[in-house]
Amino acid sequence: MTAERIDGKAVAAQIKDELKVRVDALRAKGVVPGLGTVLVGADPGSQIYVGGKHKDCAQVGIESIRVDLPEDTTQAQLDEAIQALNDNPACTGYIVQLPLPKHLDEHRALSLIDPDKDADGLAPASLGKLVLTEPGPLPCTPRGIVELLNRYEVPLSGAEVCVVGRGTTVGRPLGLLLTRKSENATVTLCHTGTKDLAAHTREADIVIAAVGRAGFLTADMVKPGAVVIDVGVSRVDGKPVGDVAADVWEVASKVTPNPGGVGPMTRAMLLSNVVDRAEQLADQD
Numbered sequence: 001m002t003a004e005r006i007d008g009k010a011v012a013a014q015i016k017d018e019l020k021v022r023v024d025a026l027r028a029k030g031v032v033p034g035l036g037t038v039l040v041g042a043d044p045g046s047q048i049y050v051g052g053k054h055k056d057c058a059q060v061g062i063e064s065i066r067v068d069l070p071e072d073t074t075q076a077q078l079d080e081a082i083q084a085l086n087d088n089p090a091c092t093g094y095i096v097q098l099p100l101p102k103h104l105d106e107h108r109a110l111s112l113i114d115p116d117k118d119a120d121g122l123a124p125a126s127l128g129k130l131v132l133t134e135p136g137p138l139p140c141t142p143r144g145i146v147e148l149l150n151r152y153e154v155p156l157s158g159a160e161v162c163v164v165g166r167g168t169t170v171g172r173p174l175g176l177l178l179t180r181k182s183e184n185a186t187v188t189l190c191h192t193g194t195k196d197l198a199a200h201t202r203e204a205d206i207v208i209a210a211v212g213r214a215g216f217l218t219a220d221m222v223k224p225g226a227v228v229i230d231v232g233v234s235r236v237d238g239k240p241v242g243d244v245a246a247d248v249w250e251v252a253s254k255v256t257p258n259p260g261g262v263g264p265m266t267r268a269m270l271l272s273n274v275v276d277r278a279e280q281l282a283d284q285d
C-alpha cells in the first residue's frame with residue numbers, strides 16, 4: 001500500500017484564493033498590504049524562494065518591495081536596509097531571507113525588525129509571544145505544517161509527534177506550536193545529540209523530518225500507519241531533495257512530497273501573516 005499524498009501545493013493554491021478575497025476587501029477599505037523582502041547574496045535556494053514570494057504577492061494583490069544586497073554587504077549596510085523598511089509606510093510587513101552570509105549576524109538582523117512588521121514570526125519578540133502563547137505572527141513553516149495536518153484531518157490532540165531538527169525556523173517553534181492547548185500534542189524534539197533516533201521516530205504517530213539530509217528517514221524508522229512530514233531540503237545536482245526516503249511511502253499512511261508539500265505552505269503562510277497584520281491595521285483605523 002502506498003501512503004496518501006498530502007498535497008501542499010494544492011492546499012497552498014486554495015489558501016491563496018481565500019487570501020485574495022481578504023486582500024480585495026482590505027483594498028476596498030483603502031488598506032494596501034505590502035510585503036518587503038531583504039535578500040543578501042546569491043544563494044540559489046534563497047533566490048528561488050524570494051522570487052516565489054514576490055510571485056505569490058502579485059497573485060493575491062499584495063504589493064511587494066524587493067531589496068537585494070550583494071554578498072559583501074556589511075552589517076551596517078544590512079542594518080540600514082532593515083531600518084529603511086521599518087520606516088517605509090508602504091511596507092506593512094517584511095522578512096530577512098535566511099540564511100544570511102556567514103559574516104553577518106542573523107540574530108542582530110532579526111532583532112532590528114520592528115515587531116509590528118515581522119511577517120515571518122522569527123523576530124525575538126514574536127518568538128517570545130509564541131512561548132507565552134500570546135497572539136502574534138507565527139513562523140511560516142511550523143504554521144504551514146499545522147495547517148496541512150488540520151486540513152488533512154490528522155488528529156493532533158494526544159498524538160505523539162517526533163520532530164527531528166532543533167533549528168529556529170522550524171524544529172523549535174514547531175515544538176512550541178504543537179504543544180499549545182489548541183493543538184495539544186506531545187512532542188519529542190530530536191537533534192544531533194539524540195542517542196537512538198530511530199527508537200524515538202518509531203514510537204511516533206507523526207514524524208516531522210527537518211534535518212536537510214537527503215533521504216535520511218527510512219522505512220525502518222517509521223511506525224506502520226504513521227503520518228510523515230518532509231521539511232528538510234538538500235540540493236542534489238541542483239534539484240531539491242527531501243529528508244524522507246522513497247520506501248517510507250510503503251509504510252506510512254500519509255506523507256508530504258518534497259518538493260510540493262511543506263515549501264508551498266511556507267509561502268502561503270507568509271502571505272497569511274501579512275494579511276492578518278493588514279487586517280489588524282484596518283481595524284485600528
Ligand SMILES: Nc1nc2c(c(=O)[nH]1)N[C@@H](CN(C=O)c1ccc(C(=O)N[C@@H](CCC(=O)O)C(=O)O)cc1)CN2
Binds near residue numbers: 140
Ligand atoms: N526568513 C526566512 N528564511 C527562511 C525560511 C523562512 O520561513 N523565513 N524558510 C526556509 C526557506 N523558505 C522560505 O523562505 C522556503 C523553502 C521552500 C519553499 C518552496 O516553495 N519550495 C518548493 C521547491 C522550490 C525549489 O527549491 O525548487 C517546494 O517545496 O515545492 C519556499 C520557501 C529557509 N529560509
